[in-house]
Amino acid sequence: MSLTRRQTAAALAALPLALAATPAAAHGAPRRTRTVHIAGDSTAAQKYADAAPETGWGMALPFFLGHGLTVANHALNGRSSKSFIDEGQLAALLPGVRPGDLLLIQFGHNDEKTEDPARGTDPYTTYQDCLRQYIAAARARRARPVLLTPVERRRFAADGTARPTHGDYPAAMRALAAEERVPLLDMQARTLARWQELGPDGTEAYFNWLEPGEAPNYPDGRQDNTHFRPAGAIEVARMTARALLDARVLAPYDLRRLGARVPEAWVSWPQAA
Numbered sequence: 001m002s003l004t005r006r007q008t009a010a011a012l013a014a015l016p017l018a019l020a021a022t023p024a025a026a027h028g029a030p031r032r033t034r035t036v037h038i039a040g041d042s043t044a045a046q047k048y049a050d051a052a053p054e055t056g057w058g059m060a061l062p063f064f065l066g067h068g069l070t071v072a073n074h075a076l077n078g079r080s081s082k083s084f085i086d087e088g089q090l091a092a093l094l095p096g097v098r099p100g101d102l103l104l105i106q107f108g109h110n111d112e113k114t115e116d117p118a119r120g121t122d123p124y125t126t127y128q129d130c131l132r133q134y135i136a137a138a139r140a141r142r143a144r145p146v147l148l149t150p151v152e153r154r155r156f157a158a159d160g161t162a163r164p165t166h167g168d169y170p171a172a173m174r175a176l177a178a179e180e181r182v183p184l185l186d187m188q189a190r191t192l193a194r195w196q197e198l199g200p201d202g203t204e205a206y207f208n209w210l211e212p213g214e215a216p217n218y219p220d221g222r223q224d225n226t227h228f229r230p231a232g233a234i235e236v237a238r239m240t241a242r243a244l245l246d247a248r249v250l251a252p253y254d255l256r257r258l259g260a261r262v263p264e265a266w267v268s269w270p271q272a273a
Contacts (some may be wrong), residue, residue, distance in 0.1 A: 033070055036061065037097055037143075039084060039134060040075035040106035042227060043151050043236075048272040053215055053229045054208045055267055057151070060230070060237035063262050066254050072096060080119035081107035081130035090137060099142035102249065104240075105134045106187065108150030108169040109226065123172035131173065135180055146249055147177045149188035151236055152195060154207045154225035162196040164188070185243035191236060206232030230264035238262070 038044050044058040058073040065071065074093045076084065084090055084107070097103060111127050114120035121127040131147065138145035149170040155163045164170075170188040177184035195203050208224035215222075228236065242258055244250040 032100070033068055035070050035072050035096070035098065035101045036065065037072045037093060037101060037103045038075050038106070039090065039093065039103060040148075041079050041109050041150075042075070042077035043109060044073065044075035044106055045077055046073050046075070047269055049269045050217060050272060052217055052269040053210075054224070054227050055230050055233035055269075057228060057233045057236035057240065059267060060233045060262070061240060063234065063266060064238055064241035064255055064257055065250075066256055069250075069254055075106070078110060078119075079107070080110035080113070080121060081105075081127055081134075082111065082121050083119045085130060085133055086118070090134060094137055094141060097138065097141040097143045101141070101143040103134065103138040103143050103145050104148055104185075105131060105145060106148035106150060107131070108166050108173070108188075111169060112167060123168035124175075127169060127172055128176045131176055132180070135182055144183070144249065146183045146185060146244070146247075147173050148185045148240070148243075149173050151187050152191040154195060154203045156195075156200045160199055162192050164192055183247045183249050185240060185247060187236070187240065187243065190239050190243065194235065194239065203232075205229070206235060230267040233267065234262050234264065 038058045038061075040058070043056060045056040046059055047054050047056055056073070056075060058071065058075055062071045072093070074089065076089060079087070079089065107127075107130075110119045111121040114122070121130060135145040135147075150166050152162070153165045155165050157163050166188055170186070174184060174186065176182070198206070206228060208222055208227045208229050210218050210222045212221040213219060238258065241250075241255050245252065245255055245258075
């Protein structure tokens with residue numbers, strides 16, 4: 001007797017998550033873990049014990065992915081789409097990219113530093129040209145490239161309105177995504193809307209704002225409107241996971257905890273090598 005689509009879905013839902021993580025597993029084929037590679041800057045990067053509580057959103061993304069997916073966080077502090085390539089970071093990550101993997105590409109913060117020839121790009125010329133190299137490299141490995149507009153900084157007008165800070169870079173990425181037919185996660189728009197909801201006071205807990213003596217690594221305190229602390233990294237990672245679902249890059253069975261509380265205590269900072 002053949003199963004209906006609804007019966008099949010119910011049967012899969014009853015399986016352990018590790019077994020139901022991919023459709024192939026449900027049909028008896030070997031399950032291969034896919035990797036979500038992140039190429040980006042300090043807002044996504046792995047942070048170490050000497051920087052805690054600063055937290056990149058890539059550190060929290062695994063909390064929202066099913067057991068059939070793993071994260072390889074290649075993002076690095078201070079990099080732009082250009083400097084990441086010029087330093088050989090894109091070439092270095094590619095041998096680990098396998099067919100079916102994802103390459104999340106988020107740059108913009110440091111591309112805006114046009115006074116620095118090593119990092120600065122122009123939105124509609126060199127920025128797009130660099131992004132095309134990531135897209136082509138992922139496709140050459142039979143992986144799926146995904147463009148992410150840069151997450152927004154914490155900046156508010158006098159009337160409490162959250163202000164965009166990335167100039168033409170998000171629009172240039174949106175145009176390129178349409179041209180190249182690449183999935184786009186508009187994290188600039190999503191984070192800007194979230195910061196507006198939270199307001200100037202509510203966003204302080206999401207960014208690396210610290211009182212003097214609050215954290216050993218910042219004895220004099222810190223007022224950082226770019227980088228996250230655990231609550232912010234978890235929130236942005238959750239938004240990223242939801243955006244992957246909305247864009248149909250990942251399926252519901254690939255994700256978990258989208259509506260559940262994730263304790264900040266789950267975030268940890270290893271010692272630097």
